[in-house]
Amino acid sequence: MKDFATSSDPAVQAQLDRLAALSVPQGRLGLETIRALLARLGDPHKRLPPVLHIAGTNGKGSTCAFLRAMLEADGQRVHMTTSPHLVRYNERIRLAGELISDDRLAPLLVEVLDAGHGLAPSFFEVTIAAAFAEFARVPADVCVIEVGLGGRFDATNVIESPAACAIAALGIDHERFLLAPEEGTPQIPLARIAFEKAGIVKRGSSLATLSYPPEAQAEIERAALGAGAPLAMRGRDWHCSTTATGLHYADRHGELVLPLPTLPGAHQAENAALAVAMLRHQDFVSVSREAMAEGIRTADWPARLQGLAPGTLRSAGSADRAIWLDGGHNPSAGEALGRHFAGERLHLIVGMLDAKDPRALTAPLLDSIASLTVVPVPGHECHPASVFGPSARAAPDVPTALAVLPDDGLPVLVSGSLYLAGEVLRLNGTLPD
Known part of the structure; x- marks a missing residue:
């Protein structure tokens, strides 16, 4: 790759x-x-x-x-x-x-x-x-x-x-x-x-x-x-x-x-x-x-449980909800996310390369997921929504996924790939420096 x-x-x-x-x-x-x-x-x-x-x-x-x-x-x-x-x-x-x-x-x-x-x-x-x-x-x-x-x-x-x-x-x-x-x-x-x-x-x-x-x-x-x-x-x-x-x-x-x-x-x-x-x-x-x-x-390390700052993409969804960005894609990263969000409900937007195991993220976060939206990872072969289970829905990109979320104030986690995380930062206009 x-x-x-x-x-x-x-x-x-x-x-x-x-x-x-x-x-x-x-x-x-x-x-x-x-x-x-x-x-x-x-x-x-x-x-x-x-x-x-x-x-x-x-x-x-x-x-x-x-x-x-x-x-x-x-x-x-x-x-x-x-x-x-x-x-x-x-x-x-x-x-x-x-x-x-x-x-x-x-x-x-x-x-x-x-x-x-x-x-x-x-x-x-x-x-x-x-x-x-x-x-x-x-x-x-x-x-x-x-x-x-x-x-x-x-x-x-x-x-x-x-x-x-x-x-x-x-x-x-x-x-x-x-x-x-x-x-x-x-x-x-x-x-x-x-x-x-x-x-x-x-x-x-x-x-x-x-x-x-x-x-x-x-x-x-x-x-x-x-x-x-x-x-x-x-x-x-x-x-x-x-x-x-x-x-x-x-x-x-x-x-x-x-x-x-x-x-x-x-x-x-x-x-x-x-x-x-x-x-x-x-x-x-x-x-x-x-x-x-x-x-x-x-110390600063973007796309690792990063709270997305206001920007072009952040304004596409609800400005009042927290949007978290994390490039985690393996079981160890999933377990860390599971511990961090334990006892909290969230909307998960995930894009994952087809060589990765979808359960690496969804299993540790199972009790926290209020909704699951699957998006492509631009430029890469990735998993379709169907492999994430019957409750997963597909969206063509992260802005669309954010726009259709219910206005319930729950936080959003965008995760599954550092490549997807980079695309989110680019769309939001908040480039790492």
């Missing part, structure tokens, strides 16, 4: 059209292509500021957002690459705190796409090569790098000596890629997922993790031991809990009482604590306690 992108800048769009034409040969795994591409660009990944490398099924992007906010609150310049983008491709490459400009992006993509001639790189490999090329050119204090898919064979895994690695929440997702039969890999699904994520561990680089079921924990411990990587695991090496007034964190370095995240959802406290653990268990980047607290307060 390609992550389609468009731009209002003709020079950028010309290169995005070239990106969209790329394809990955069936069955190709490994880092040989990205390494060859980076070699043609002068191996920029070997000249980066200290790297914080984050994997996980859910929460890795939020952890990156907390890290960036903490580091910037400390006065440091931060490069960051995350995926996918929601509205603009530029969101994938943040240079010293700012999204890459169109003036820089167009020639950068020309350079990388031309360098890839004959290598048949993928959309994501070109993107990561472009990000690393710019990160090596523009001065900064630290790089925050989110794994795209898995870890072991992800294009970001060319990083040789990160300052620290982290693994966020684990769950079953991208089964076609991450659970494909392979000799010598774990047979238990969650253990295999942990094995793939732990592939980012490097010798001598610290690894901060959450706590996991025994089969997943064993794979992560095995990877850390094999790489000689110091392991800081929640529940053993660091601890966190929340009260009504704060996030309580403790490890061998002492205790911290930090503010609760502004980002909605109880799970965000865990992501913030993982960012703290990652910073406190490495020796390359120093961040003050005050900056950690400020970062937790100010």
Whole structure:
């Protein structure tokens, strides 16, 4: 699947059209292509500021957002690459705190796409090569790098000596890629997922993790031991809990009482604590306690339980009802949404790619759903309303779905795909920055 992108800048769009034409040969795994591409660009990944490398099924992007906010609150310049983008491709490459400009992006993509001639790189490999090329050119204090898919064979895994690695929440997702039969890999699904994520561990680089079921924990411990990587695991090496007034964190370095995240959802406290653990268990980047607290307060991560601000789309429905936007599409994300909306009634507008399980969202939210409207995900093959059950109705798009809801004041949750979330933000005129 390609992550389609468009731009209002003709020079950028010309290169995005070239990106969209790329394809990955069936069955190709490994880092040989990205390494060859980076070699043609002068191996920029070997000249980066200290790297914080984050994997996980859910929460890795939020952890990156907390890290960036903490580091910037400390006065440091931060490069960051995350995926996918929601509205603009530029969101994938943040240079010293700012999204890459169109003036820089167009020639950068020309350079990388031309360098890839004959290598048949993928959309994501070109993107990561472009990000690393710019990160090596523009001065900064630290790089925050989110794994795209898995870890072991992800294009970001060319990083040789990160300052620290982290693994966020684990769950079953991208089964076609991450659970494909392979000799010598774990047979238990969650253990295999942990094995793939732990592939980012490097010798001598610290690894901060959450706590996991025994089969997943064993794979992560095995990877850390094999790489000689110091392991800081929640529940053993660091601890966190929340009260009504704060996030309580403790490890061998002492205790911290930090503010609760502004980002909605109880799970965000865990992501913030993982960012703290990652910073406190490495020796390359120093961040003050005050900056950690400020970062937790100010971190922003669009389309993850985001309250939709007034805009073009918001005015299409009732201006009085809350509209929530979340890109969740797997069972772990569905469970987080179920916990957040427990005891509350809502109207669910969902668009989900056909490779995903509709029950991942509808089952955890079953007791909350007052109505269920299914919309297409533009540019992608997606599930029809019929697979969501007899009570689901279809709408051609989100504005139509909002317009026909009863005027009952109940909140609305738009979910099922980050691609759909990006379309909602675009229609509303509230672009991530």
